[in-house]
Amino acid sequence: MSKLKNTDQANEEMSEKSAKITTSEPANPDMDLLRFTTAGSVDDGKSTLIGRLLYDSKSIFEDQWAALETTAGNRSGGEVNLALLTDGLRAEREQGITIDVAYRYFATPKRKFIIADTPGHEQYTRNMVTGASTADLAIILIDARKGVLTQSRRHAFLSSLLQIPHLVVAVNKMDLVDYSEERFDEIIHDFQNFSENLDVSDITFIPISALKGDNIVNSRDNMPWYRGATLLHHLEHVKVGSRKNAQDFRFPVQYVIRPDQDYRGFAGRMVSGNIRVGEEVTILPSGEQTRIASIQTPDGPADEAKTGVSVVLEIEHEVDISRGDMIVRKNNIPECKTAFEATVSWMSKEPLRVDKPYILMQTSRSTQALVMDVRYRINVDSLHREDAGELGLNEIGRVSIETAQPLFFDAYKINNATGSFIMIDPDSNVTVGAGMIRSTSTTALSDQATLKQEEAAHTPDLQNRNLTWEPWNIGREEREDRNSHKAHVIWFTGASGAGKSTIARALERKLWDLGQRTMLLDGDQVRHGLNSDLGFDPADRKENIRRVGEVARLFFEHGNVVLCTFVSPYRKDRQAVRELFPEGRFTEVYVHCEPETLQLRDPKGLYRKAKEGKLRSLTGYDADHEAPEGEALSVDTDRAGVDEAVSLILKELNVKS
Amino acid sequence: MNKEGSTGLEKQSPASAGTPFQRSAHLKSIEEEAIFVMREVAAQFERPVLLFSGGKDSIVMVHLAEKAFRPGKFPFPLMHIDTGHNFDETLEFRDKLVERTGARLIVGSVQESIDKGRVREEDGPEASRNGLQTVTLLDTLKAHNVDCALGGGRRDEEKARAKERFFSHRDAFGQWDPKNQRPELWWLFNGRKNPGEHFRVFPLSNWTEMDIWQYIATEEIPIPSLYFSHKRRVFNRRGTWLDDSDFITRYPDEKTEEKIVRFRTIGDATCTGAVLSQASSLEEIIAEVAAARVTERGNRHDDKRSEAAMEDRKKLGYF
């Protein structure tokens, strides 16, 4: 076993350096800040490494050091155990104190460092996610004797999930493998095999001995074959701030400053992008447009504000803005939605549940949220997807979420600041989950913002701000359980006379006889009541379908099989309806036949009227029907009979007759 | 890579335009963080206060609060828990600061707590009002319905604080439950609580002692003269130089003498130790703080120990 004494020589070499630290520290105006996290399995040497960095950078007070030497006296032959410097944690664990992330600080003349040290036991995933959320760099420790373990892969995966820009794989205990270059290469090879599948751009491998100090601050000549930088050199020179998104101006309003009647400023942080006085901006959610009138920094007025700084913005027009609103550039608007897909890391003993409302905090917004579906759980060791109905402590999964109020977000990958959120249990007020938004949901319920966003440029009112949204008191799943069948929507589309209603009626009767709960929504019916105010131009047709979609959704949530027969000629409108329902719960049936057949059947006399010129824009006559392109059943009623059509659909629904 | 790293965005930021001293990117970054946290407190809580001890950390806090809400005034009062055993300079400095900022000052008086029988005064040479502060603090917070108290605590102060949160939840009895701390991710701070509970929030969590001094220097923040070396009548108790104060009962063998000293922390006069020092400018203090890490073994040793112990007691009271 080596004694610290052996490294005294190295320490002496360093004392010259430390003198430099002392004198140049106050004067260096270029000194910047690197936040990094350390990951390793128990006994890989993480504490030793951190102790070594603190010690070698002289960030340890002498009394602490002396205390260590005293303790070390009881240990194996006077060896000072560097690990003890950071190991206050061990005792605390015994007392049951939460151990998640401990922060350490050290500095060199070039940089200050904040280490988020996450202990590597049971709670590991939660801890590392927490530490990684603000880190610019992660050090993953690997014991050279053990090589790449399951845990190492887990650490790499979590780093990539949290999008830490730089990864350092520190292969430790090189002294115990005779400083072997082959061993080092082998580990690099193993690690790369795995990391190829991950989303990490910058990986640096460094062979070290934390205990002896090889390649930590100095190279110490035991590994002449290694030409790369020492760990500290790398930490000092790696680029910081790569997490920042400098392109997309996003300014979540944090607080309104109103010292007097004449001044009304919006305080917040430039979480991404830059802005200048005079630029045109849009306020979310109101959609109002105005210009930046002034920028106030903590050091006084400025013409411009850049990523990361806290400023106060004044705008030209009197617009009602409060905390949670977002100021963005006119032509660069984030997603404004109430539904999205996210990866969630669960941090509570109480599992994440789909029927429980949570509070979701994202930027400066806070709103009620429901997890609609746990799509799958990610096994953090194998990276395999597993079926899951809920997520337990330290589990990570892909979920779809709906919020009561729209969020203004970008995908986490593009913008960490607007793509991240936390989930809070409203009963305990504790933070129970951390999420990274992946994309807009494909199964948006009540998603007004989705439709309206396309028109955002023209429509000021992005979202009805008085709209509050409550989860259903009795959820659909419960109703489905009682009914012993799933709710479903079958959407028949096609020209008048194609046979939609005939098939739908036969099908409904069949389902009803099988004991299912059903509802049939018919175009004519709805047009006489709910939609009697609508005509047949494209805008009204669109609104017609939108309302029908919402009605269908109510019946769907009530647990019914909902059959809808609507001409619905536009693909886009049908798509919008489809998006109201979860994947796999919406079946489109395209009912069609030759135009001659339509005119022959003409059950409502419409084609005759059109021929006589009494009716315009009749689908199937002088207006087109856009046939479905994607997944849809197709029934040609020139060829197939009603019974055939009914069995085809039943088969699709997996209903045995 | 190196080149890119050292020409960070911050360097060209307008924030540096008006200041005579060039603040390092690192100081800007932690300043930024502290300002963000303070604004978050103003937004999330209804009746926050800033705990003001008169020491350098709380002076830096007030400075940051001013910057965070400019051109407005910071929207919370200062709260001073007064042990009654102050250095004259502390109160003088406090009152000037209050006058300049226009802030409201709430004073919680330990003397009053003693008079009311809420706590019992210790006696003897080791008597201190440090421990009594906790009661006064909690009483004062309660009397003013405070739902969040901003404190100047730093994680580098001691090992146990390394895991403290920016937003630290306290139950209805003002107690901290270390077993039930909330994880803190990104810059999303969860300040939700039940009525009667409150939060302690520490915007300086990521600052080190060195950062505080460098920031005071670059921002040219006035600090009490006690921090600079001066002649003072002091006596030595177990390696710590204590002020020749009427508040401290002396052991028979304790003799006062005149020394050139300065204070590293300023708190209750009965337990704030001075250090022998010639540092009479910020530059010299910074050099001394930096050097304290590598030299002065031996005699600094005991000094530091007792200082740490004092910090502990302070923490029981304050944090």
Ligand SMILES: Nc1nc2c(ncn2[C@@H]2O[C@H](COP(=O)(O)OP(=O)(O)O)[C@@H](O)[C@H]2O)c(=O)[nH]1
């Ligand atoms: N030989 C050798 N031993 C090491 C090295 N780094 C750490 N160790 C030893 O490995 C053991 C575990 O180290 P520790 O830092 O406590 O691991 P942690 O659990 O990851 O914090 C201790 O006995 C260390 O002395 C190294 O580079 N070489």
